[in-house]
Each structure stands twice: as structure tokens, then as C-alpha cells.
Amino acid sequence: MAEYAHSLIDADPDRPPSEVVLEDVCAAADRLEGVAHRTPVMTNSHLDALTGAGRVYLKCENMQRVGAFKFRGAYNALSRLSDEAKKNGVLTFSSGNHAQAVALAGKLLGIYTVIVMPTDAPEIKKRATRGYQGEGGELVEYDRETISRESLGAELAAERGLTIVPPYDHPDVIAGQGTIALELLEEVGEIDRLYVCVGGGGQASGCGIVCKGLLGDRVEVIGVEPEAADDATWSFETRTLHSVHNPPTIADGARTPSLGRWTFPLLLRHVDRMMTVSDGELVEAMRLVMGRMKMVVEPTGVLALSGLLRDARERADEIAGQKIGVVVSGGNIDLGRLGELIGGSDG
Amino acid sequence: MAEYAHSLIDADPDRPPSEVVLEDVCAAADRLEGVAHRTPVMTNSHLDALTGAGRVYLKCENMQRVGAFKFRGAYNALSRLSDEAKKNGVLTFSSGNHAQAVALAGKLLGIYTVIVMPTDAPEIKKRATRGYQGEGGELVEYDRETISRESLGAELAAERGLTIVPPYDHPDVIAGQGTIALELLEEVGEIDRLYVCVGGGGQASGCGIVCKGLLGDRVEVIGVEPEAADDATWSFETRTLHSVHNPPTIADGARTPSLGRWTFPLLLRHVDRMMTVSDGELVEAMRLVMGRMKMVVEPTGVLALSGLLRDARERADEIAGQKIGVVVSGGNIDLGRLGELIGGSDG
Numbered sequence: 211m212a213e214y215a216h217s218l219i220d221a222d223p224d225r226p227p228s229e230v231v232l233e234d235v236c237a238a239a240d241r242l243e244g245v246a247h248r249t250p251v252m253t254n255s256h257l258d259a260l261t262g263a264g265r266v267y268l269k270c271e272n273m274q275r276v277g278a279f280k281f282r283g284a285y286n287a288l289s290r291l292s293d294e295a296k297k298n299g300v301l302t303f304s305s306g307n308h309a310q311a312v313a314l315a316g317k318l319l320g321i322y323t324v325i326v327m328p329t330d331a332p333e334i335k336k337r338a339t340r341g342y343q344g345e346g347g348e349l350v351e352y353d354r355e356t357i358s359r360e361s362l363g364a365e366l367a368a369e370r371g372l373t374i375v376p377p378y379d380h381p382d383v384i385a386g387q388g389t390i391a392l393e394l395l396e397e398v399g400e401i402d403r404l405y406v407c408v409g410g411g412g413q414a415s416g417c418g419i420v421c422k423g424l425l426g427d428r429v430e431v432i433g434v435e436p437e438a439a440d441d442a443t444w445s446f447e448t449r450t451l452h453s454v455h456n457p458p459t460i461a462d463g464a465r466t467p468s469l470g471r472w473t474f475p476l477l478l479r480h481v482d483r484m485m486t487v488s489d490g491e492l493v494e495a496m497r498l499v500m501g502r503m504k505m506v507v508e509p510t511g512v513l514a515l516s517g518l519l520r521d522a523r524e525r526a527d528e529i530a531g532q533k534i535g536v537v538v539s540g541g542n543i544d545l546g547r548l549g550e551l552i553g554g555s556d557g
Numbered sequence: 558m559a560e561y562a563h564s565l566i567d568a569d570p571d572r573p574p575s576e577v578v579l580e581d582v583c584a585a586a587d588r589l590e591g592v593a594h595r596t597p598v599m600t601n602s603h604l605d606a607l608t609g610a611g612r613v614y615l616k617c618e619n620m621q622r623v624g625a626f627k628f629r630g631a632y633n634a635l636s637r638l639s640d641e642a643k644k645n646g647v648l649t650f651s652s653g654n655h656a657q658a659v660a661l662a663g664k665l666l667g668i669y670t671v672i673v674m675p676t677d678a679p680e681i682k683k684r685a686t687r688g689y690q691g692e693g694g695e696l697v698e699y700d701r702e703t704i705s706r707e708s709l710g711a712e713l714a715a716e717r718g719l720t721i722v723p724p725y726d727h728p729d730v731i732a733g734q735g736t737i738a739l740e741l742l743e744e745v746g747e748i749d750r751l752y753v754c755v756g757g758g759g760q761a762s763g764c765g766i767v768c769k770g771l772l773g774d775r776v777e778v779i780g781v782e783p784e785a786a787d788d789a790t791w792s793f794e795t796r797t798l799h800s801v802h803n804p805p806t807i808a809d810g811a812r813t814p815s816l817g818r819w820t821f822p823l824l825l826r827h828v829d830r831m832m833t834v835s836d837g838e839l840v841e842a843m844r845l846v847m848g849r850m851k852m853v854v855e856p857t858g859v860l861a862l863s864g865l866l867r868d869a870r871e872r873a874d875e876i877a878g879q880k881i882g883v884v885v886s887g888g889n890i891d892l893g894r895l896g897e898l899i900g901g902s903d904g
Contacts, residue, residue: 250597252620272851273599273850273851277851497892500853500892500895501853501892503620504619504620504624504852504853504854504888505851505852505853506847506848506851506852506853507851541851545844545847545848545899545900546900548847548896548899548900549895549896549897549899549900550896550900552892552895552896553892553893553895553896553897553900
């Protein structure tokens with residue numbers, strides 16, 4: 211993640227990396243008040259029975275603005291920019307939920323947004339991003355065979371004075387994502403464990419800070435990533451940062467190559483355990499959420515739930531009777547693709 | 558609906574048909590308190606922009622217990638039975654949401670339930686119904702080529718002293734469904750119009766009673782049914798009860814042959830307008846709800862929303878700036894079937 215080091219937005223050079231604290235999350239919550247949706251917390255008696263938990267609370271970020279938790283971090287980061295940086299505008303490269311999150315946050319805050327996306331990104335993602343931007347931004351397409359997005363992004367940013375907004379490895383992004391856990395605990399009180407998804411580690415870091423800050427060792431925080439993209443689990447276990455490139459998993463939001471300069475140490479400190487699940491388990495969890503709870507979820511969105519379901523089989527004794535939080539992180543999926551994944555007989 | 562006349566549960570013979578009033582709905586709400594889910598009311602800025610409404614409020618009964626509003630009416634009706642009737646048990650014939658609603662209500666109230674379903678009903682519906690019943694009920698299958706469900710049901714009911722619970726044409730069922738509108742108005746305050754779906758008319762009657770009882774002519778209540786099953790619209794316009802048999806529509810919950818002895822006069826009195834929508838419009842509305850609001854809905858579940866979307870095109874002036882309620886009535890659909898309906902490119 212060294213390529214972000216020179217362009218971190220608004221980072222305080224006197225504060226050492228990995229110092230994001232509960233107060234930062236509380237301040238982010240104030241900024242997001244009335245702007246981000248306070249997403250519903252859902253329970254389901256079938257899910258309780260299936261897992262043997264006392265009660266499972268799903269924090270439904272698929273119902274967040276832009277359909278994913280990413281809006282929290284993007285809005286918090288953009289609202290923290292200096293007046294001058296706001297006037298100059300921001301840039302990000304993403305073809306995922308972060309792009310839409312930055313586009314909408316920019317529109318709401320009156321900040322011009324430049325989103326760099328490969329020419330072959332799905333039409334629906336380009337349209338959604340352009341839809342959020344309106345007149346207040348532009349989409350820059352590039353050929354991923356011939357140009358690196360990092361060099362194009364850096365060039366554009368330097369040329370036009372744009373601030374680069376990274377998708378996870380930034381203290382304000384991490385603090386924004388932490389508000390998920392803050393809202394969950396405010397609503398349901400103390401919990402025994404929380405399952406979060408891990409791509410770049412922004413959600414896990416932010417939620418871990420909140421859980422450990424408020425409940426200490428009384429809560430266990432568990433990070434879940436796809437089997438084929440197990441760089442974070444490997445990094446966590448060896449305490450050495452590893453990366454993985456273009457991992458073949460349907461959880462496209464967790465295909466990030468590695469944890470970051472900020473998120474790796476935060477994860478080591480605030481997450482108790484890392485685990486992986488297979489693509490097949492993700493599809494099963496999607497079918498469960500769609501069939502029983504009537505919610506649309508993307509594969510990355512059910513990583514945390516899949517982790518709980520695996521633990522319910524392998525660690526039933528630990529889970530029995532517990533109050534368990536699970537973050538459902540997003541619901542953005544092409545409906546044709548969704549039909550392919552969850553189709554087939556239920557009978 | 559004359560076949561129900563002799564077996565209406567707990568109907569007071571001294572009260573004339575069509576007399577279900579606001580107080581009945583309030584009493585139902587007390588019975589459902591803490592038992593039915595208080596379903597979320599969702600808003601979506603894209604939907605507001607698309608319709609030109611001031612704000613559209615979706616009352617999400619797809620997130621009700623058993624995945625549909627039917628639980629409200631079934632539970633209210635069963636809880637109103639005499640002690641003796643409760644001891645003897647109940648019977649219903651349905652292969653839809655009403656069957657699951659009666660099964661779960663019976664289980665919660667300790668009332669034995671007999672559900673009569675054709676042998677060729679989908680395996681998933683049989684399993685779901687049996688799952689809710691547990692030891693407290695049974696599924697009776699019949700060959701629909703050789704036996705009529707009415708005669709089989711009447712025979713079983715007489716033989717075993719079971720009370721028949723009709724799916725819509727009963728005052729306690731109607732009062733239960735009215736709690737949808739009661740909760741909506743409690744949550745969002747006064748609205749300018751409400752869209753409801755019409756199959757047998759239970760939801761429309763109950764919600765109409767509440768809207769007119771609380772807001773009078775300040776609210777317009779609009780009933781929506783499938784084009785291919787337009788018996789209620791036809792009956793409404795001619796003020797004469799008409800029926801339709803096995804109408805070919807994907808909205809299987811609205812394939813009921815006609816309004817009932819109770820619901821027809823209630824609908825005439827409390828609904829301002831009836832309209833129809835095509836199956837294609839239902840699929841479009843499903844894609845909108847799934848893509849933008851991340852909720853799973855069945856075709857019947859978006860009848861009301863499809864009505865609003867049609868009106869937004871044809872009566873834009875009326876709708877502009879209004880506060881509009883829409884009941885999303887259910888989300889029970891085989892995921893394979895869902896994949897077929899909503900699949901295909903979004904691009």
C-alpha cells in the first residue's frame with residue numbers, strides 16, 4: 211500500500227499510523243447523522259434456531275445509501291477535507307462500491323469527483339456512478355491492458371490538484387466504517403461476538419475499535435474473508451503483511467490485494483480471530499438471507515454471515531445462547547448475475 | 558363466496574355483513590402487539606425522483622412473519638376463537654401465504670391446524686407449512702383432478718369439529734390486515750394516498766377502513782390488481798360482484814376468483830379507485846425494488862407499487878409533491894423462479 215503513502219488525504223503526520231480511536235468513530239457518527247441511513251437491524255427466528263445462538267442481529271448495510279457500508283467512510287473522509295481541498299476536488303479509482311460512495315458523498319458535499327474506472331467495467335456500475343455524480347463529477351475510463359490506474363490516477367491528481375481518496379487505508383475512512391458497530395451496539399446493547407468481512411480491512415478495523423473500546427475482552431471480533439483471497443488471514447497469523455493478486459472468488463469486494471498500512475496493525479490489535487469461507491458457502495448464505503429474510507445481498511455482503519454459519523457447525527458450544535452481531539455489508543449485484551447465482555430449484 | 562357463509566368463524570350474526578370498523582382494527586393491533594413484526598417503512602430517494610412524489614413510504618410486509626401480511630389476519634382470527642373452537646382446531650385450504658400464516662398462528666396459539674393443499678403444490682410450500690406446524694398440525698393432500706377442496710374441507714371440518722378459517726372474507730381477517738395501515742400512519746403521519754393490492758380484498762378493506770376512519774376524504778385509497786384478474790375492478794365499476802377463474806398472471810396471490818361477501822361492500826365504501834397493471838409492469842417493479850431497495854419481493858407483492866408507477870406516468874400532476882403510502886405485501890417466491898423473472902442483463 212506504499213503507493214498511497216504520499217497521497218493520504220488529510221492525515222496528521224504527527225499521529226503515528228494505526229492510531230484511530232473510539233473518539234474518531236464518535237466524531238464520524240456526528241458527521242454522518244441525518245446523512246447516512248441508520249440501517250435496520252434484523253433478526254430472524256429461523257437463523258437463531260439454525261445457529262443455536264441466543265439471538266443473531268444482522269446490521270443491514272445493504273440498505274445503506276449506494277447499497278453498501280462504503281458510503282460511511284467516503285462521506286466522513288470527504289467532509290474532513292480542508293476548504294481548499296474541497297474546492298479542488300477528489301479522485302478515486304474503483305469499479306466497486308467505493309466509487310459510488312465517493313460519487314454520492316461528493317455530490318452531497320458539493321465536491322467535484324473524478325472516478326477512474328477501466329473501460330471494461332460493467333455498464334451498470336458506470337451508469338450508477340455517473341448517476342450519483344450528475345454535473346458534479348466525471349468518469350475517466352482507461353484501458354487496463356495498457357495503463358496502470360495508479361499512474362493515471364497520480365498523474366490526473368497532480369495535474370489538477372485533486373486529493374486521492376483511498377477505499378480503506380485511511381483513518382477517516384476507517385472511522386466512518388466504525389459507525390456500523392456503534393449503531394449496532396446502541397440499538398441492541400452488549401453483544402458476545404461480532405462477525406465482519408475483510409477485504410482491505412476498513413470495516414474490520416473500524417468495528418474492532420468500537421467493540422474493543424466499549425466492551426473490551428467481553429466481545430470477540432471475528433474477521434471473515436474468502437478462501438481464495440486469504441491474504442488477511444495469512445497476514446494475521448504470521449503477523450507479516452502478505453498480498454494476493456486477482457484472487458478467483460465471487461466476493462468481488464474482497465479481491466483487494468492486501469491489508470493496508472493503517473488497517474493491518476489495527477486488525478492485529480482489535481480483531482480476535484480471522485477465518486475463511488468458500489464461494490459455495492457464500493451462495494448458501496445468500497440463499498438463506500434472500501429466502502428467509504427477503505433481502506438482496508451481494509456475495510461479499512454475506513462473508514460475515516457465512517463465517518457465523520461455519521462456526522455454528524464447528525464451534526457450536528461457543529455460540530450456544532450468545533448474542534451475536536453480523537454485518538451484512540452490501541447488496542449491489544447485477545440482477546442477471548444474481549439470478550445465475552441463486553437460481554435453481556429450492557425443492 | 559356463498560360457500561363460506563355457513564362456516565364463517567366467530568361471526569356475530571347480529572352484526573350485518575360489511576360492518577368492520579376502526580375499533581376492530583385497533584383491537585387487532587393490541588392482539589398482534591409483540592407477536593407480528595412491526596415491519597419497516599422504507600423510503601428511497603430514487604423512487605421519489607422517479608415518481609415525482611414528495612415522498613413514497615413502502616410498508617414492507619415482505620418482512621412480516623411468514624414473509625407476507627397474511628400473518629396479521631390469520632393470527633387475529635385464530636386468537637378470537639372460543640376456547641372450545643381453539644381446542645378442536647382449525648382448517649384452511651390454501652397453497653399460498655395464508656396456509657403458512659395459519660400454520661404459524663396455530664403453533665403460537667397452541668391451536669391444531671389442518672391445511673388442505675393439492676398434491677401437486679410446490680414442495681417448498683408444503684415443507685414451509687409443515688415446518689411452521691411442527692407437531693401441532695397436519696397437511697392433507699388431495700388430487701385436484703378428482704376432488705374439490707371445498708367438499709374435502711367441509712367434510713373434514715364437520716367430521717372433526719374444525720373451524721374453517723377463510724383467507725380474506727372474514728371480519729377478523731380483515732381487521733388484522735387493517736393493522737398494516739394503522740402502523741404506517743402511526744409512523745409517518747398523515748398521507749395523501751395509499752396504494753394496496755387486491756386479491757380477495759382483505760388488505761384493501763382493512764386498510765381502507767383505517768384510512769377513511771382516520772383521515773376521511775383527505776386520503777385517497779387505490780386498489781391495484783393484475784390485468785388478467787380484473788374481477789375486482791370490474792365489480793367495483795359495475796357495483797355488481799363478478800368473478801374470474803384461474804386468471805393467467807404471475808401474481809399468484811391475486812388469482813382469487815372474486816371479492817367476498819364482506820370485502821365487496823367494504824371495498825365499495827372505503828376504496829376510491831381500482832386499477833390494473835400488467836405482468837410486465839410487475840416484473841419492472843420487482844427489479845426496481847430488488848435493485849434499488851435491496852428487498853426480495855414476489856410478483857403479487859409489488860402490485861401496489863406498480864399501480865403507483867403507472868399513475869406516476871399517467872397522473873403525474875396529481876402525484877407531484879404528495880406523501881404516498883404503498884404496501885409491499887409479500888416476498889415468498891422460489892429463488893429459481895425469481896432468477897427466471899428478474900434475470901437478464903441490467904445494462
